């Protein structure tokens with residue numbers, strides 16, 4: 001059986017007017033069907049840029065190489081913009097790091113959830129409305145019909161996060177990328193959102209790529225964990241401890257060595 005998503009040797013460079021930034025330098029991983037892979041790494045290690053690369057959403061200043069293979073063998077990075085538009089949302093969906101940035105502040109929640117349903121799924125307004133209510137109920141928004149008329153600023157942080165999860169699930173994606181989906185939330189809401197993501201991906205048969213800078217956040221949820229550090233992704237499925245120890249040993253001076 002082929003994997004849900006395979007990333008091979010992803011490299012991203014940004015060409016700025018006076019410098020070149022190597023944002024991602026050789027990331028490879030395999031996301032198996034129905035499993036949860038966590039990518040953990042410090043700030044600036046290239047996690048968000050990796051997610052955007054998987055969706056082929058990088059700006060024109062980026063030079064990208066490598067391949068992103070879907071389960072049918074198609075390479076997202078080799079597709080035209082028209083082809084990749086059919087892939088986004090349906091094959092791979094992304095929950096952005098900042099929910100407010102993913103939502104338009106002057107449009108109602110309902111219109112923003114209906115939009116992909118109408119464009120990608122060809123639903124009528126009425127059908128899209130019914131599905132939007134279902135989606136909001138599925139992610140635990142109370143009184144979903146009433147809340148379709150709300151604007152983003154009327155929602156709490158937890159409700160916004162639930163809403164962007166609902167939007168990502170709208171077109172029944174096979175693979176869901178969640179880029180630090182709980183960073184802005186307090187600890188108890190974080191746990192609820194992560195539990196929701198895990199339950200929904202299991203119930204709906206979605207393969208989940210969970211990005212975090214916090215190992216403890218993903219420890220109980222992921223089937224496999226990859227640790228990303230600037231310049232390299234150490235991918236050690238079922239062997240996370242070893243990867244971490246190796247990084248710690250190579251990056252820290254031996255005890256007392258500097259004093260000698």
Ligand SMILES: Nc1ncnc2c1ncn2[C@@H]1O[C@H](COP(=O)(O)OP(=O)(O)OP(=O)(O)O)[C@@H](O)[C@H]1O
Nearest residue numbers: 014021023041042043044045046047048049050213
């Ligand atoms: N548009 C851009 N132009 C130039 N450099 C960029 C651009 N976007 C990101 N970078 C650089 O790429 C590197 C990786 O950024 P990225 O946002 O992927 O980090 P991250 O691991 O997601 O960090 P965080 O945990 O803070 O979200 C950083 O050094 C960042 O400054």
Ligand SMILES: [Mg+2]
Nearest residue numbers: 047048049097
């Ligand atoms: Mg990020």
